[in-house]
Amino acid sequence: MNSWKIVYYETENGKRPVYDFLDTLNEKFRAKVVDFFDYVEEYGAT
Numbered sequence: 001m002n003s004w005k006i007v008y009y010e011t012e013n014g015k016r017p018v019y020d021f022l023d024t025l026n027e028k029f030r031a032k033v034v035d036f037f038d039y040v041e042e043y044g045a046t
Contacts, residue, residue: 002044006037 008018022030 004041004044006041 008016010016022033025033
């Protein structure tokens with residue numbers, strides 16, 4: 001199995017753009033994106 005580790009970028013001053021983006025999404029779509037990230041971590045992107 002080809003699992004991945006997702007690492008979220010953080011700027012030098014502590015900002016995390018991915019989290020900022022996720023915060024702009026409605027709850028349902030944010031859950032779908034997070035589920036996709038979890039899937040990629042477990043199974044890879046193939």
